[in-house]
């Protein structure tokens with residue numbers, strides 16, 4: 059932890075809250091995972107959250123599992139290949155494999171006994187729609203499942219500017235932070251608040267790359283010499299307290315195939331129909347002042363509050379925490395996969411990713427994505443392979 | 453190709469006087485017991501035979517030969533060890549095979565180029581060569597065309613090897629030292645015999661033969677400097693414990709460094725598969741080898757050391773730590789490295805320029821890579837960096853000049 063996190067923790071405690079270190083997949087020291095793979099201590103290079111780690115310090119597949127798989131004779135990795143569709147057996151009872159193209163544009167059919175769809179929630183949804191697997195969601199009737207319950211989230215923050223103290227934000231990691239969870243989920247009393255859910259509030263030292271990140275106080279123009287001067291004065295002396303809100307599904311937020319735009323192969327792109335809901339707005343209105351209060355206690359010269367207003371807009375970047383579209387559930391009428399992440403339609407098709415989440419909880423998704431993948435793979439190995447077929451009877 | 457030395461030419465002349473004898477192949481007894489074959493398999497692993505006798509660069513069939521081995525004199529292609537009658541050792545007998553390993557003569561009586569390490573294998577017992585032969589007989593025969601060696605005349609004449617052997621080859625048997633432990637004797641047998649560590653780690657004379665004064669004190673092969681691996685006092689790995697050596701050979705990792713490139717291949721194909729007792733024996737033996745204390749080195753220019761330190765801090769410290777101690781089992785400790793601080797700094801210069809990969813093993817499958825810095829650091833900068841590292845290391849090591857770096861840079865450019 060650095061200066062910023064120490065200040066955050068002290069200010070949060072002052073308010074009776076319970077700060078703790080953010081769970082992180084960055085290594086604070088050398089580590090060997092259960093598969094024998096080595097991870098090195100993070101160097102706080104500052105390029106973490108949008109770049110691969112050149113230092114073996116971030117847990118991602120190429121550091122934590124792919125080298126082990128590469129040694130197995132029954133493993134093959136087809137790089138630079140794009141799956142175009144999941145193909146069905148003639149009787150429509152199961153997936154027969156996938157069709158993909160390689161970098162030369164040559165297309166191949168890869169037969170399969172089991173297909174695991176793990177191309178990220180948005181592409182998972184699109185591939186199911188393109189392959190005509192499952193009933194597409196219809197927002198008018200509320201019928202259908204594929205593309206349903208797409209959720210995103212509202213973020214807001216309070217930036218603290220110091221006069222003397224250096225925060226040196228460029229010496230950052232992906233998840234170098236302190237957090238409070240007192241305002242997440244059901245951790246607080248919602249009486250009279252008019253919304254459900256919540257979010258975590260955290261102070262991270264991350265992503266302060268000079269061209270990308272240049273926070274300036276209020277009342278500074280957004281260009282010109284006064285702006286440049288403010289960037290110079292503040293670049294090394296700011297930190298921020300962020301609110302990472304949950305997002306509840308709404309009938310009108312969903313994913314489907316675009317009627318107009320197509321990709322290089324002439325296939326429809328995915329269309330996202332989305333706006334913040336009343337729940338989202340009330341949530342951020344309630345949580346942002348808490349972040350501001352903590353920020354005020356961190357001993358800076360001034361605090362700038364960044365509220366999320368207006369309709370959803372894909373700029374500025376908030377997070378890549380998209381959820382829903384291929385949700386899991388107890389009933390084929392209202393979900394795409396069963397509790398083992400197995401397609402209700404094709405029993406040898408399994409789905410991974412945050413698209414399984416029916417709602418977007420106020421947390422980053424990947425820990426849960428990984429847990430569900432293990433859960434699903436365990437069911438494939440210990441149940442499905444012994445007796446291929448639906449693991450849950452509808 | 454380097455120019456031929458005058459001695460080499462006289463050696464070749466000498467060779468022309470010799471003549472080869474031809475022995476007809478005798479019929480062979482096929483008594484393959486499992487334990488014999490298994491022992492032979494193990495010894496081929498210890499001998500790393502597969503590495504040279506497989507065209508690894510072109511995904512060749514194991515043991516089918518055809519890999520080009522760069523020697524200072526030209527490229528020699530390895531032979532097919534599968535039991536194919538025409539292109540392999542299908543018609544060979546146990547005696548033929550023993551003679552090849554023991555005397556460096558093939559079935560037709562031709563002298564083998566010493567790129568085939570028979571000067572080491574000659575120490576192997578007849579039992580051991582028979583076991584290897586038994587194992588090789590169990591392989592599927594593969595018909596291959598091994599390319600012609602690319603050697604200049606007169607070296608292209610195999611009889612030239614006769615002269616070389618007259619000068620440098622002793623057909624000897626391994627003699628145990630009754631005063632030393634079994635482990636030490638076993639270690640020495642493995643190191644000097646099947647594992648032929650000296651092939652890379654012992655300095656060579658102008659004709660490519662081991663210089664006995666340089667025994668395991670470091671040698672150059674294909675522009676890699678294989679470091680000093682003497683583990684006793686003043687040795688290149690004096691600061692390694694026996695366990696460090698075992699871990700390095702078994703897991704491909706140690707507190708100090710990891711095997712890369714050529715040694716990586718040896719660990720991958722050979723040492724990671726050896727028995728723990730054998731690795732311990734090797735370590736016992738290496739730890740017994742003391743060395744001469746290093747001579748004092750000239751003081752480098754203080755300004756260069758200062759510049760080198762700044763370059764180190766900006767480019768290297770993130771992984772190798774500000775105090776150059778590295779990260780145990782991940783990133784090499786540079787302050788104690790037998791490559792950085794070697795008399796011959798070629799390997800360290802080469803790795804800075806071209807990068808390197810730590811060998812993944814069954815125990816540690818991680819693929820760790822050191823990135824190349826040739827695009828980023830000039831010859832002067834690398835020379836200053838090396839000079840700083842060598843000046844601040846745990847043993848005397850002299851400065852490095854920019855021309856040493858530029859020579860390596862040119863070599864690497866020519867390679868690709």
Ligand SMILES: Cc1cc2nc3c(=O)[nH]c(=O)nc-3n(C[C@H](O)[C@H](O)[C@H](O)COP(=O)(O)OP(=O)(O)OC[C@H]3O[C@@H](n4cnc5c(N)ncnc54)[C@H](O)[C@@H]3O)c2cc1C
Pocket residue numbers: 107108139140141142176177178179181232233377378379410411412422423424425427
């Ligand atoms: C900048 C950034 C920061 C983030 N920070 C965090 C964080 O701090 N904490 C957190 O929990 N999460 C974070 N996330 C989210 C996290 O990265 C994702 O939740 C997670 O990677 C999703 O895993 P996945 O396996 O579902 O999909 P992905 O990791 O996206 O993998 C999908 C794979 O499928 C491949 N693919 C896609 N389409 C096809 C096709 N048609 N054919 C073949 N292959 C295809 C893709 O190339 C990709 O390799 C962040 C994301 C971003 C972008």
Ligand code: SF4
Pocket residue numbers: 084085100101102103104105106107109110111112113114115116230231232
């Ligand atoms: S900050 Fe992230 S990318 Fe940089 S070294 Fe640490 S883990 Fe790797």
